[in-house]
Amino acid sequence: MSIFEKLGKGLGISSKSIDVEEYMNVAEMDDVDVMHEPADHYVKPVALQQQGDVELIKKELNSNNIILMNISEMAKRPNTLKGVIDELKVYVDRMNGDIARIDEDKILLTPGKVKIIKTKRSAQRGAQSR
Numbered sequence: 001m002s003i004f005e006k007l008g009k010g011l012g013i014s015s016k017s018i019d020v021e022e023y024m025n026v027a028e029m030d031d032v033d034v035m036h037e038p039a040d041h042y043v044k045p046v047a048l049q050q051q052g053d054v055e056l057i058k059k060e061l062n063s064n065n066i067i068l069m070n071i072s073e074m075a076k077r078p079n080t081l082k083g084v085i086d087e088l089k090v091y092v093d094r095m096n097g098d099i100a101r102i103d104e105d106k107i108l109l110t111p112g113k114v115k116i117i118k119t120k121r122s123a124q125r126g127a128q129s130r
Contacts, residue, residue: 072105
């Protein structure tokens with residue numbers, strides 16, 4: 001007898017009435033994080049693959065989420081990438097957000113009133129200031 005059958009019997013539910021696989025595959029479960037409580041804001045990774053992804057990024061920024069954008073796919077089209085980055089720079093400036101390149105393939109975008117510190121500090125200098 002499985003643990004679900006034992007629990008079901010203890011709660012007065014027959015094992016035939018609960019199909020755990022069916023329950024876990026319900027479409028509503030796709031967006032549920034059962035390990036954590038909902039947050040006010042999220043850091044969301046977005047792979048920039050086409051021009052249409054810009055609208056998704058703007059929507060997420062409007063929801064006060066932070067975007068970690070992967071540009072590796074669009075880097076193959078430098079002119080398109082430059083246009084998209086310019087458009088996003090204007091957008092985040094207008095909403096009082098920020099944008100910064102993290103590495104070769106990653107750009108961080110923040111919503112309004114969230115700024116990125118762009119000066120690099122060494123770990124040793126940071127430890128001395130404590």
